[in-house]
Amino acid sequence: MGVVIPLDKGRNQAASLAPLMALVADDMDGVNELIMQRVVSNVELIPELARHLIDSGGKRIRPMLTIAAAQMCGYEGKHHIKLASSVEFMHTATLLHDDVVDESDMRRGNKTARILWGNEASVLVGDFLLGQAFKMMVETGSLDCLAVLSDAAAVIAEGEVMQLAAAQHITTTEDAYLAVIKAKTAALFAAAAHVGGIISDQSSEKRSALDSYGRNLGLVFQLIDDALDYSGDADAMGKSVGDDFREGKITLPVVLTYRRGNDDERKFWKRALEDGDQRDGDLEHAISLMKQHNALEDTISRAHHYGAIACDALEIFPACPQKTALMEVVRFCVSRSF
Amino acid sequence: MGVVIPLDKGRNQAASLAPLMALVADDMDGVNELIMQRVVSNVELIPELARHLIDSGGKRIRPMLTIAAAQMCGYEGKHHIKLASSVEFMHTATLLHDDVVDESDMRRGNKTARILWGNEASVLVGDFLLGQAFKMMVETGSLDCLAVLSDAAAVIAEGEVMQLAAAQHITTTEDAYLAVIKAKTAALFAAAAHVGGIISDQSSEKRSALDSYGRNLGLVFQLIDDALDYSGDADAMGKSVGDDFREGKITLPVVLTYRRGNDDERKFWKRALEDGDQRDGDLEHAISLMKQHNALEDTISRAHHYGAIACDALEIFPACPQKTALMEVVRFCVSRSF
Numbered sequence: 001m002g003v004v005i006p007l008d009k010g011r012n013q014a015a016s017l018a019p020l021m022a023l024v025a026d027d028m029d030g031v032n033e034l035i036m037q038r039v040v041s042n043v044e045l046i047p048e049l050a051r052h053l054i055d056s057g058g059k060r061i062r063p064m065l066t067i068a069a070a071q072m073c074g075y076e077g078k079h080h081i082k083l084a085s086s087v088e089f090m091h092t093a094t095l096l097h098d099d100v101v102d103e104s105d106m107r108r109g110n111k112t113a114r115i116l117w118g119n120e121a122s123v124l125v126g127d128f129l130l131g132q133a134f135k136m137m138v139e140t141g142s143l144d145c146l147a148v149l150s151d152a153a154a155v156i157a158e159g160e161v162m163q164l165a166a167a168q169h170i171t172t173t174e175d176a177y178l179a180v181i182k183a184k185t186a187a188l189f190a191a192a193a194h195v196g197g198i199i200s201d202q203s204s205e206k207r208s209a210l211d212s213y214g215r216n217l218g219l220v221f222q223l224i225d226d227a228l229d230y231s232g233d234a235d236a237m238g239k240s241v242g243d244d245f246r247e248g249k250i251t252l253p254v255v256l257t258y259r260r261g262n263d264d265e266r267k268f269w270k271r272a273l274e275d276g277d278q279r280d281g282d283l284e285h286a287i288s289l290m291k292q293h294n295a296l297e298d299t300i301s302r303a304h305h306y307g308a309i310a311c312d313a314l315e316i317f318p319a320c321p322q323k324t325a326l327m328e329v330v331r332f333c334v335s336r337s338f
Numbered sequence: 339m340g341v342v343i344p345l346d347k348g349r350n351q352a353a354s355l356a357p358l359m360a361l362v363a364d365d366m367d368g369v370n371e372l373i374m375q376r377v378v379s380n381v382e383l384i385p386e387l388a389r390h391l392i393d394s395g396g397k398r399i400r401p402m403l404t405i406a407a408a409q410m411c412g413y414e415g416k417h418h419i420k421l422a423s424s425v426e427f428m429h430t431a432t433l434l435h436d437d438v439v440d441e442s443d444m445r446r447g448n449k450t451a452r453i454l455w456g457n458e459a460s461v462l463v464g465d466f467l468l469g470q471a472f473k474m475m476v477e478t479g480s481l482d483c484l485a486v487l488s489d490a491a492a493v494i495a496e497g498e499v500m501q502l503a504a505a506q507h508i509t510t511t512e513d514a515y516l517a518v519i520k521a522k523t524a525a526l527f528a529a530a531a532h533v534g535g536i537i538s539d540q541s542s543e544k545r546s547a548l549d550s551y552g553r554n555l556g557l558v559f560q561l562i563d564d565a566l567d568y569s570g571d572a573d574a575m576g577k578s579v580g581d582d583f584r585e586g587k588i589t590l591p592v593v594l595t596y597r598r599g600n601d602d603e604r605k606f607w608k609r610a611l612e613d614g615d616q617r618d619g620d621l622e623h624a625i626s627l628m629k630q631h632n633a634l635e636d637t638i639s640r641a642h643h644y645g646a647i648a649c650d651a652l653e654i655f656p657a658c659p660q661k662t663a664l665m666e667v668v669r670f671c672v673s674r675s676f
Contacts, residue, residue, distance in 0.1 A: 043496055045503040097465060101458040120439040123461055124498045127435060130465075131492025134472055138484045146476045146484065154469025158381055160462045165383040 015331035017059065023325055024067040030081040031063050035088060038132050049117050049125045053092050056110050061221075061329070062192040063088045069196025069210050072322035079140040079199050086149060087192045089133035094156060094188070096126035101160065102247055106240075145195045152191035159183025170258055170266075170274045172250050178219070186218030193217075209313045213326065216310035220333045223303040226251035227296045228336065230287055242283045248273045252302065256295040257286075265289055300334070307334050353669035355397065361663055362405040368419040369401050373426060376470050387455050387463045391430050394448050399559075399667070400530040401426045407534025407548050410660035417478040417537050424487060425530045427471035432494060432526070434464035439498065440585060444578075483533045490529035497521025508596055508604075508612045510588050516557070524556030531555075547651045551664065554648035558671045561641040564589035565634045566674065568625055580621045586611045590640065594633040595624075603627055638672070645672050 063084035193214030401422035531552030
C-alpha cells in the first residue's frame with residue numbers, strides 16, 4: 001500500500017489545469033487562430049474533417065506545454081505559436097492514423113473521422129496536417145526545432161509499429177510496454193516542451209530538462225489513461241470503460257495482472273486479449289482480477305514515479321508562475337485517476 | 339492526327355533513361371546506401387516492409403532528378419544525396435498510403451505491402467518514412483529545401499484528397515483532373531528537381547526553371563501512365579491493362595472519351611466507373627470507345643505539350659551532359675507509350 005501517500009498528496013492540493021490555462025490563454029488564442037488558418041484548403045473535405053477533430057474537445061495539453069515552456073524561458077518572439085500549432089497538428093495527424101489502425105469507432109464521445117468520412121480521408125488528411133506542421137516549423141527558421149520534431153515524428157510512428165508488431169503479446173514485459181509508450185506518447189510530449197526551450201535559446205542543460213519533463217509527463221499521461229480505461233468515469237473520459245479491453249490492447253494494468261496471476265488466470269487473458277475470443281462477463285472478470293492483484297493502484301504508482309522525475313527535471317529553473325503551473329500539470333494528470 | 343509528328347520524333351531518337359542513369363550512377367549508389375541505412379529500426383517490421391517496396395523495381399526517377407539537377411548546377415557537396423533520399427522516402431510513403439486508400443492488391447507486379455503486412459503497418463511505416471525524410475532534410479541545414487519539400491508534402495496529400503472527394507465524378511473537366519495530378523504527382527517531381535537547384539545555390543530564375551521542368555515532366559509521366567493503363571504491355575508496366583478502369587479511376591482518357599461520346603456512351607461510363615457496376619466485356623468496350631474518339635492519342639498529345647514546356651524550361655542552362663540527359667528523360671517518358 002505504498003501508494004497511499006502520493007495519491008493523497010495529489011488529492012489534497014486539488015491539482016487542476018486552470019493555472020496553466022490562465023497563463024497561456026492569450027498565446028493559445030493565437031495557436032487556435034493559426035490552426036484554423038492552416039487547415040484552410042480549396043479541398044473542402046480537409047478543413048471539414050480536420051475541424052471535426054480539432055473542435056472535439058481535446059485539452060490541447062501538448063501545445064500548452066510548448067507555450068508555457070517558452071514563457072518560462074522568457075521568450076518574447078512569436079515563433080512559439082507556430083511551434084505549438086505544429087505540435088497540435090502532429091498530434092491530430094497521429095490520432096487520425098491511429099483510429100484507422102485501431103479501427104476505432106469513437107473518440108472523446110464522438111464518432112471518429114474514419115466512421116464519418118472513411119479510412120481513406122483519415123489517412124490523407126493526416127498526411128496533409130503533417131505537411132502543414134512541417135511548413136510551420138520551417139517558417140520559424142529553427143533547424144534545431146525541426147530536428148527535434150522530425151525525430152519525434154519518426155519515433156512516434158516507430159512506437160506505433162512496435163505496438164502493432166510485438167507488444168500485442170500477453171507475455172509482454174513492463175519494460176517492453178514502456179518502450180512502446182515512450183515512443184508513441186511520450187516522444188511528442190518531450191518534443192513539445194523541448195522546442196519551447198530551443199526557440200528561447202536556452203542552454204543545453206535547460207533544453208534537456210524540458211525534454212525530460214515532457215517525456216516523463218507523457219508517461220504519466222499514458223499510464224493514467226491505461227488505468228482509467230478499467231476504472232474511469234465514462235462521462236468524464238469521453239470514452240467507455242473497457243475500450244482497450246475490447247480492442248485487445250495490452251496495457252500496463254494487463255501486463256501486471258497477467259504476471260501476478262495463476263495459470264487459469266493467464267489462460268483467461270490469453271483467450272480474451274491475444275486470441276480475441278471475448279465472452280459475456282469477461283470485462284467484469286478482468287476488472288476483478290486487476291483489483292485482486294492491485295494492478296490499477298500499481299499502474300498509478302508507476303505513474304507517480306515518472307511524475308516525480310518530471311518535477312525534479314524542472315527544479316533547475318528559477319521560480320516563476322509557469323514553473324509552478326507546469327508542476328501542477330503533473331499532479332493534475334495523476335489525479336485524473338479519481 | 340496532329341500527334342503523328344511528335345510521336346515519330348520521339349521514336350526516331352530512341353530515347354532512354356540510360357544517359358541519365360550513367361551520369362548519376364555514383365551518386366545514386368550513395369542514395370541507395372543511405373536509404374538502406376535510414377530504414378534501419380529496432381522494430382523489425384519497418385525495414386522488412388520498407389525494403390519490400392524499395393527493392394521492388396521502381397526506376398527511382400525522382401531522386402535521379404535531384405542528383406542530375408545538382409550536378410548540372412555544378413554542386414560539389416554531399417547534401418544532394420540526402421535530399422534525393424528524402425524525395426524517394428516521401429514517394430515511398432505516398433505509395434504505401436495510396437495503396438491503402440485505393441485498396442490496391444498489386445504494385446509493379448508484386449503484392450502490395452498492405453496485402454502482405456496489413457493496412458495498419460502500411461499507414462504507420464509510411465509515417466515513419468516521412469519522419470525519416472524530414473530528418474534527412476534537416477541534416478542538410480537548408481531551410482529553403484525544407485520549405486519546398488514540406489510544401490510538396492502538404493500539396494500531395496491535398497491532391498489525393500481532391501481526387502477522393504471531387505474527381506471521382508465522370509463529369510470532371512480536364513482542368514479539374516489536371517489540378518489533381520499537378521498536386522498528387524507533379525508536385526513531387528517539381529520539388530525533386532527544385533531542391534537540386536537550391537542546394538547548389540542557384541539564382542531564383544534557375545530554381546524556377548528546375549521547378550517548372552520537374553512539374554511538367556511529372557504531368558507527362560502521369561498522363562502517359564493513364565494512357566498505358568488502357569493500351570500498355572502488362573509485362574513492361576508491371577501492372578495489368580485496365581487496373582484504373584477496375585478501380586473506377588477517372589483519368590484523362592476517360593474524361594476525353596466521356597465528353598466526346600453520345601448519350602448512350604455517357605450512360606455506359608457512368609454505370610461502369612461512377613456507379614461501379616462493371617460487367618463482362620466492359621473494359622473491351624471502354625477501350626474501343628477510346629480508340630473511336632482518339633482519346634489515347636490525344637492524352638499522349640497533351641503529354642507532348644507538357645513535355646515541350648519542360649524542355650523549354652531547361653533551355654536557360656548552359657549545355658552540359660546533364661542538361662541533355664534531363665531533356666531525354668522527357669522524351670523517354672513520352673515514348674513509354676509504345
